[in-house]
Each structure stands twice: as C-alpha cells, then as structure tokens.
Amino acid sequence: MSVEPTRRSAAAVPNVARRANELALPLAAGRSARKRRWLLWVVWFTALALAATAMLLVRSKLDEAHVALVFLLVVLGGSAAGGRTLGLTLAVAAFLSFNYFFLPPYFTFAIANPLDWLVLVTFLITSVVAAQLLHRATSTAEEAMQRTAEVDRLATLGAETLNLPRPEDALHAILSVIRTTLDVVSCEIFVQDPEQRIVLAGHSSADVDASRTLTRPDPAGVEPDGKPVPGFDGDAATGSHGLVGWIFTHGRGAVELADGTVRIVDDPAQEVARLEGGDEVRGLSIPLAVRGETVGVLHMHTDGRLTLTLEQARFLDALAYYAALGVERGRLVADAERAEAERRLEVLRSALLTAVSHDLRTPLTTIKAIAHEIAEGGHRDRARIIEDESDRLDTLVGDLLDLSRIQSGAVNPALEVNTVDDLIGAALQRAHALLRGRTADVDLPNDELLTGRFDLTNSLRALVNLIENACRYSPDGSPITIRARREDGIVRITVMDRGPGVPPAERERIFEPFYRPRGTTADVRGTGLGLSIARGLAVAQGGAVEFAPRDGGGSCFSLLVRAANDASPAEHELDARAAAQD
Amino acid sequence: MKVRRADPGLLQIVSMSGVTVLVVDDEPQIRRAVRNALSAGIRVSDIADGSADERGQSRTNVVATVRVLEASTGREAIDLAATEAPAMIILDLGLPDMAGLAVCREIRRFSTAPIIVLSARHADTEKVALLDAGADDYLTKPFSTIELTARVRAQFRRARTPAAPSSEMVISVGDLTIDLAKRRVERAGELLHLTPTEWSLLRAFVTHPRQTLTHHQLFRAVWGSSSGDAQQYLRVYVGHLRRKLESDPVRPRFIQTDAGVGYRFEPAPDAAIAAGSHEDPLER
Numbered sequence: 001m002s003v004e005p006t007r008r009s010a011a012a013v014p015n016v017a018r019r020a021n022e023l024a025l026p027l028a029a030g031r032s033a034r035k036r037r038w039l040l041w042v043v044w045f046t047a048l049a050l051a052a053t054a055m056l057l058v059r060s061k062l063d064e065a066h067v068a069l070v071f072l073l074v075v076l077g078g079s080a081a082g083g084r085t086l087g088l089t090l091a092v093a094a095f096l097s098f099n100y101f102f103l104p105p106y107f108t109f110a111i112a113n114p115l116d117w118l119v120l121v122t123f124l125i126t127s128v129v130a131a132q133l134l135h136r137a138t139s140t141a142e143e144a145m146q147r148t149a150e151v152d153r154l155a156t157l158g159a160e161t162l163n164l165p166r167p168e169d170a171l172h173a174i175l176s177v178i179r180t181t182l183d184v185v186s187c188e189i190f191v192q193d194p195e196q197r198i199v200l201a202g203h204s205s206a207d208v209d210a211s212r213t214l215t216r217p218d219p220a221g222v223e224p225d226g227k228p229v230p231g232f233d234g235d236a237a238t239g240s241h242g243l244v245g246w247i248f249t250h251g252r253g254a255v256e257l258a259d260g261t262v263r264i265v266d267d268p269a270q271e272v273a274r275l276e277g278g279d280e281v282r283g284l285s286i287p288l289a290v291r292g293e294t295v296g297v298l299h300m301h302t303d304g305r306l307t308l309t310l311e312q313a314r315f316l317d318a319l320a321y322y323a324a325l326g327v328e329r330g331r332l333v334a335d336a337e338r339a340e341a342e343r344r345l346e347v348l349r350s351a352l353l354t355a356v357s358h359d360l361r362t363p364l365t366t367i368k369a370i371a372h373e374i375a376e377g378g379h380r381d382r383a384r385i386i387e388d389e390s391d392r393l394d395t396l397v398g399d400l401l402d403l404s405r406i407q408s409g410a411v412n413p414a415l416e417v418n419t420v421d422d423l424i425g426a427a428l429q430r431a432h433a434l435l436r437g438r439t440a441d442v443d444l445p446n447d448e449l450l451t452g453r454f455d456l457t458n459s460l461r462a463l464v465n466l467i468e469n470a471c472r473y474s475p476d477g478s479p480i481t482i483r484a485r486r487e488d489g490i491v492r493i494t495v496m497d498r499g500p501g502v503p504p505a506e507r508e509r510i511f512e513p514f515y516r517p518r519g520t521t522a523d524v525r526g527t528g529l530g531l532s533i534a535r536g537l538a539v540a541q542g543g544a545v546e547f548a549p550r551d552g553g554g555s556c557f558s559l560l561v562r563a564a565n566d567a568s569p570a571e572h573e574l575d576a577r578a579a580a581q582d
Numbered sequence: 583m584k585v586r587r588a589d590p591g592l593l594q595i596v597s598m599s600g601v602t603v604l605v606v607d608d609e610p611q612i613r614r615a616v617r618n619a620l621s622a623g624i625r626v627s628d629i630a631d632g633s634a635d636e637r638g639q640s641r642t643n644v645v646a647t648v649r650v651l652e653a654s655t656g657r658e659a660i661d662l663a664a665t666e667a668p669a670m671i672i673l674d675l676g677l678p679d680m681a682g683l684a685v686c687r688e689i690r691r692f693s694t695a696p697i698i699v700l701s702a703r704h705a706d707t708e709k710v711a712l713l714d715a716g717a718d719d720y721l722t723k724p725f726s727t728i729e730l731t732a733r734v735r736a737q738f739r740r741a742r743t744p745a746a747p748s749s750e751m752v753i754s755v756g757d758l759t760i761d762l763a764k765r766r767v768e769r770a771g772e773l774l775h776l777t778p779t780e781w782s783l784l785r786a787f788v789t790h791p792r793q794t795l796t797h798h799q800l801f802r803a804v805w806g807s808s809s810g811d812a813q814q815y816l817r818v819y820v821g822h823l824r825r826k827l828e829s830d831p832v833r834p835r836f837i838q839t840d841a842g843v844g845y846r847f848e849p850a851p852d853a854a855i856a857a858g859s860h861e862d863p864l865e866r
Contacts, residue, residue, distance in 0.1 A: 421821050422841075425831070451817075451821070457842040
C-alpha cells in the first residue's frame with residue numbers, strides 16, 4: 001500500500017477535526033472540575049453552618065428529631081452535589097455540631113442523657129449510608145450518560161472518518177484527533193507495503209514543520225519520506241529501531257520509558273493508565289489489528305510525561321481500532337486498484353500479442369519476400385516497398401512504445417508555456433504526407449495569440465494522431481478543418497473531418513487500444529493506437545481528448561490543453577534587458 | 583593507434599576535392615549505410631569553397647572524395663577526432679562505453695567540426711542537451727539516407743559560408759528586408775515595428791541561418807543569461823514575432839519549429855547573406 005502522509009488532508013476534513021475537539025472536551029474537563037469541587041465544599045459547609053446557626057437561634061423550640069432531619073438534608077444535598085467525600089465529611093461535621101450545639105450539656109462534646117447517644121449514632125449511620133447510596137446512584141447514572149455520549153461521539157467520529165473518500169485522510173483525521181486529545185507531540189501510523197517494508201502511512205505532529213519530530217531516532221527505522229532505512233532488520237534487540245517491525249511480527253504493544261527502556265505489554269494504553277507515578281512514559285506503540293492480524297502500528301511520542309486516565313485509555317483503544325479499520329480499508333482499496341490495473345494490463349497484453357503477431361509480422365513478411373525477390377535478381381525498384389514497410393514498422397514500434405509509456409505511467413510531461421501556432425504548425429508539418437491532396441483549413445482567433453501550458457512534444461503527438469485519424473477515416477480529398485479557441489481556462493483544438501462519423505455505441509470504444517471500427521478496409525493502415533495514445537498523452541498533462549459529431553456529417557476530435565494564465569508578464573523588463581544586450 | 587597531427591596546409595589542399603568524415607556508431611551495419619550514403623551523395627560543390635570555382639565549373643558537380651573514418655566506441659571517436667581532424671562528425675548516442683553527451687563535449691573542447699547526432703526516439707530533452715553541448719544537428723533513427731546526406735550537405739554549406747553575417751549587413755529573405763545596422767525590418771516595403779525583445783530574437787535568427795537554436799541558446803542570445811522565470815515566455819515572443827513576419831504564422835516560412843528542441847531560421851534559397859565578421863552572441 002502506498003499511503004503517503006498528506007498535509008492537505010487536514011484541510012479536507014474540517015468536519016472530523018471539529019468532531020475531534022468535541023471529543024477532546026469532556027476528557028479535558030477534569031482539570032476545571034477540581035476547581036469547582038473546592039467551591040462546592042465551601043458552599044455546602046456554609047450551608048451547614050447557616051443551618052446550625054438558624055437552629056441554634058430557635059433551639060428551645062426544636063427537639064432532636066428536627067435537628068437530625070435538617071442536618072440530614074444538608075448531608076444529602078452535599079453528597080448529591082459534591083460526591084461521596086463531601087457527603088461523608090459533611091456527615092461527620094454535622095454529627096459533631098449536633099453533639100456540640102444541640103445535645104445537653106450544650107457547647108461540650110459530653111452527653112448527659114445516654115439515650116441521646118442513640119439519636120446521635122442513628123443520625124451518623126443514616127447520613128453515611130444515605131450519602132453512600134446517593135453517590136452510587138448518581139455516579140452510576142452519570143457514568144452511563146458519559147458512556148452513552150462517548151459511544152455516540154466515537155460512533156459519529158468513526159462513521160465520518162471511515163467515510164472519507166481517501167483512506168489516507170481517515171488515518172490523518174484519526175491521528176490528529178489522538179494528538180490533540182491526548183496532547184502528545186507526534187503521532188504516526190506505520191503500515192507494511194506489499195513488499196513487507198515498513199512505511200509511514202500518516203503522521204500528525206505538533207509542529208507545522210514536522211522536521212523536529214522526525215529527526216529524532218525513528219522507532220520504525222524508516223526515513224521521513226517513507227523509505228526504509230538500509231540495513232533495517234526488524235530486530236527488537238537493536239533498540240527502538242525496529243521496534244515497529246517487532247510489533248508487526250508479534251502483535252504486542254510497547255511502552256517506551258524515559259530511561260530508554262521499552263516494556264512489551266499486551267495492552268499498552270491500559271498499562272499506561274494503570275501506572276501510578278514511578279516510571280515516566282515517553283512513548284506508546286499500539287498494534288493495529290483486524291481479525292487477529294496486525295495491519296499497522298500506531299506510535300505516539302511526547303517530550304514530557306505521557307499520562308492517560310482510564311477513559312483516555314479506553315478512548316485510545318477505540319480510536320486505534322478505527323485506525324486499524326482505516327489501514328485495512330486502505331489496503332483493500334489498494335488491492336482492488338491493483339487487481340483492476342492487472343485486469344486492464346491483461347486485456348492490453350492479449351491485444352498486444354495479437355498486434356505483435358499480426359501487425360508487426362505483416363510488414364516483416366513483405367520485407368522478407370521482397371528482399372528474397374531482389375536477391376534472386378528481381379527488379380531493384382521493388383526495394384522501395386521495403387522502405388515503406390520499414391516506415392510502417394517504425395510507426396508501429398513508436399506507437400507501442402508510447403502506449404507502454406502511457407500504461408505504465410512513465411509519461412512525464414514538461415508543462416511549459418507554448419503557443420497554439422507552434423503546436424498546429426508543427427502538427428501540419430508532421431502530418432504533411434497524409435494531408436497530401438487535401439486542404440487543411442486552420443481557424444484561429446485573429447486578434448489573439450493563443451497560449452497554453454502544455455508539453456509540446458506530447459501535445460504534438462496527440463494532435464498529429466487526431467489529424468492522421470481524420471485523414472484515414474474520411475474520403476480522399478475532403479477538407480479537414482483545425483480550429484483552436486480559448487474557453488474558460490482551457491484551449492480547445494478541434495480537428496474536424498467529413499468522414500462517416502462514429503456511431504454512438506462506439507464513441508468510447510474508439511479510444512481503446514487496437515480498436516478499429518467494424519468495416520475498416522485493409523488500406524486504412526493505422527495501428528489502431530492513435531486515438532488511445534492521443535488521449536493517454538493528453539490526460540497525462542491534465543488535458544483531454546473528446547469526440548463530438550460534426551454538424552452536417554463527420555467527426556470532431558478535440559484536444560484540450562490548459563490555457564496559460566498570462567501571456568507575457570514583465571514584458572517591459574524583458575524588453576529592457578533585450579535592449580541592453582545590444 | 584598511431585597518433586599524428588594533420589598538417590593544416592595539407593588539409594587545405596585535400597579539402598578542395600575531398601573531405602574526411604568520422605562516423606561513430608557501435609552498429610557496423612549503420613556505419614556501412616552511412617558510409618555508402620556519404621560516398622555517393624556528396625559533391626565537390628557541397629564541400630568546396632566558392633573561390634574554388636576558378637578550378638573549373640565542371641568539377642563542382644563531381645562526386646567528392648569522402649574519406650570515412652569509423653569508430654564504434656566513444657573513446658575511439660574522441661581519439662580519431664583528435665588525430666585525424668575530420669571535417670564532420672556523425673555521432674550515435676547509443677554508444678557502449680560513454681554517454682553521447684560526454685563524447686560531444688569532449689570533442690568540442692578541441693574541434694569545431696560540425697557534429698550531427700543520431701538518436702533514437704523519445705529523447706527530445708537529450709537532443710536539447712546535445713545541441714546545447716555543441717552538436718549542430720540531429721537525426722532520429724530510423725532515418726533515410728536521403729535525409730542524412732541532405733543534412734550533411736547543409737552542414738558543409740554552413741561550415742563553408744562564414745558563420746554569421748556582419749552587423750552592417752542588409753539581409754533580404756523573401757519579402758523581408760532586414761537592416762541589422764539600422765535595426766529596421768521591412769516586409770514588402772512596409773516598415774514593421776518590433777519590440778526590443780522581438781528585434782533581438784530576429785537578429786539571433788538571421789545571424790544563425792539554418793541552424794536549430796535551442797530555447798536555452800535563444801534566451802542567452804536575447805537576454806544575456808538563461809536564468810529567470812521569463813524563459814518560458816520565449817515561445818510567446820517567437821509567436822508574436824512570427825505574426826509580424828510571416829504571412830501564415832501556422833505555416834511559417836522563415837521561423838520553423840523544431841518541436842521540443844527549438845527554432846530554426848530558414849532563409850529563402852535566394853537569401854543574400856554576405857560575408858563578414860561578427861561577434862557571435864551564441865559563442866560558447
């Protein structure tokens with residue numbers, strides 16, 4: 001799989017990024033909750049003090065039951081709002097003030113009536129049990145709610161992430177969620193390419209310029225651009241180099257400690273969450289497994305201490321699973337693409353065999369026969385045929401080479417500013433022999449020098465093929481028109497003939513290699529590659545070749561190239577430099 | 583190999599009726615084909631100077647004596663070019679021991695003989711690099727022997743006529759009259775207005791007739807350096823110039839396109855380009 005880290009994917013997934021922030025929020029909320037808790041304690045102790053003071057003022061009219069009930073109310077309220085610890089503390093405080101203020105002898109902790117002990121102890125037990133029960137109920141409910149919300153958010157994130165058009169984007173989105181949520185410096189996913197080499201499939205790092213994080217020793221032993229380091233042997237014994245390779249083969253996770261040691265564990269996230277102080281964690285490697293097979297490794301690293309709460313660990317495991325699915329999806333997509341490419345290659349290969357056996361052998365047979373004829377004393381003028389047939393072979397070899405270049409993606413267009421005058425002029429020159437006996441009208445805008453940003457050699461070949469095609473499939477002597485016009489951001493160069501046209505069912509098939517329309521006569525000596533090469537070369541430089549029927553009969557084949565933005569910037573400056581040369 | 587320096591005086595005499603050509607190709611059949619084409623297709627009038635006419639008009643149409651040296655490797659080619667001082671070198675790019683570009687550069691260090699390069703298809707960038715490195719022309723394999731001899735003759739003609747007309751010259755090609763000194767161009771008697779850039783381009787063209795000038799060479803001739811983003815607009819300037827000079831810019835008569843390589847100025851056959859010394863802006 002060739003999934004490369006992409007920077008632009010971050011922009012392509014704003015939705016997921018936003019979701020990531022929502023997800024990060026409840027986990028980060030723990031910090032501000034601590035501050036709020038202190039406030040709660042102050043509020044509820046004030047409430048207890050106020051209740052005690054109010055009852056003290058009317059003590060003579062109250063009996064013990066009233067006091068116990070009011071205090072119980074405060075304890076219950078406190079534990080509902082502030083949790084168990086506050087509830088229990090309030091219970092003890094209420095117990096003490098009950099004793100001190102409201103049980104005679106007043107303002108001492110002594111108790112005159114032994115029966116008051118019963119009241120007091122009952123009160124304490126009731127408050128403690130009530131606080132406990134209340135805490136359990138609320139926390140269970142809260143936890144359930146939190147989980148629901150978390151599951152909900154994860155589900156949405158997962159669906160959105162996995163729905164991204166490109167698997168690389170999904171990985172990138174997951175990585176940036178992990179990085180921002182857990183506040184780590186860098187976070188990356190490694191996968192194995194079809195040759196079992198470990199490559200970086202995506203990374204997210206705190207720096208816009210990722211160089212800082214990538215210059216440190218890389219755990220995978222790969223270069224930042226995804227090429228494996230030579231001599232990488234995947235052995236865990238060599239230190240952090242090759243750790244990722246080790247994880248791939250063994251499917252276990254690793255926790256990297258600040259002192260440089262690596263601890264192999266089965267569940268690294270949970271392991272980090274369980275660590276209480278002591279060991280300082282710097283990095284974490286989690287195997288990404290789908291159906292028991294390790295498809296990737298998620299690695300994260302931080303400069304300071306890496307800590308995880310249990311929720312964060314759970315969250316990380318869930319995201320790691322999504323990442324695993326993302327990697328798997330990328331693999332499946334790549335597999336499907338490869339299969340499709342292989343299928344097309346197979347089709348081409350069989351067509352190629354046919355072509356080689358027929359189209360190449362026909363001229364060779366002629367050449368051989370005539371050479372023999374001449375050797376046996378035949379007329380020397382017959383040698384002219386050898387020359388013609390050689391030219392035909394040359395054309396076919398050239399076409400086959402071009403086709404294989406296109407099919408293997410080896411066309412490297414040099415996009416440069418060129419004039420359409422040049423393109424059409426050179427094409428007419430090349431197609432000179434075929435155009436013999438015809439008029440070729442050129443229709444260009446009068447007032448404008450048309451310019452485009454295209455590869456002249458490739459575009460020339462494409463246009464010549466279109467002109468040749470028009471000549472081959474239209475009656476001898478019928479005129480051909482070449483028209484060029486600028487359209488919104490493109491230049492359209494159309495070759496128009498008065499041939500029979502193309503039936504609708506064949507309008508796409510004519511661009512397939514070796515396809516010749518039915519009823520093609522033997523004297524149409526094309527290779528059947530012209531249109532397919534024209535289209536391939538045009539597409540390779542971001543253009544196109546299109547067919548349209550022509551009004552009044554015939555065909556229009558258009559070569560589309562990108563228009564040049566500005567014909568001649570800084571003209572004055574260049575003129576000045578040219579003048580200075582004199 | 584025996585190394586001996588050719589006596590320049592002797593060479594002068596030989597060049598009146600005969601000429602030495604070095605053919606470099608690792609394929610013996612191609613060397614043979616080139617040798618046969620050259621020994622049959624070059625006439626004395628192609629190689630001899632105009633002043634040789636006094637030896638008799640009839641002789642100029644006689645087939646010239648072409649001595650063909652053959653080399654199958656780059657190393658051998660460089661040695662022969664140095665020791666035999668051939669008047670022309672035909673150089674194949676697919677040599678077993680050295681890159682064609684390196685051979686070309688090496689030969690150019692001591693020889694000014696025209697170099698015609700033979701190359702396979704799909705090598706436009708290579709062609710450009712070779713022309714920039716000092717090759718004079720190129721032919722794509724497979725080529726016809728007619729084309730080869732035509733190119734060879736053209737190179738001989740060019741080598742014979744002084745490289746560039748003087749800057750004082752008035753040049754007439756077709757309906758164009760170009761006055762290099764007064765910087766005036768007339769087309770059918772009508773004065774054309776050229777921008778400084780267009781003028782510099784035209785001057786580079788007319789001072790290098792029948793020679794393919796690469797984009798790089800043109801840019802240097804016009805703007806003095808090959809740096810800068812503006813290089814890409816060279817073709818646009820050529821387009822503007824053509825629209826002023828040519829009656830049909832798509833079927834140009836004077837400024838021909840060598841697709842992927844550069845441009846070539848083709849003066850009409852009756853072009854009156856007079857002799858004279860001139861500082862060559864393309865001097866390497």
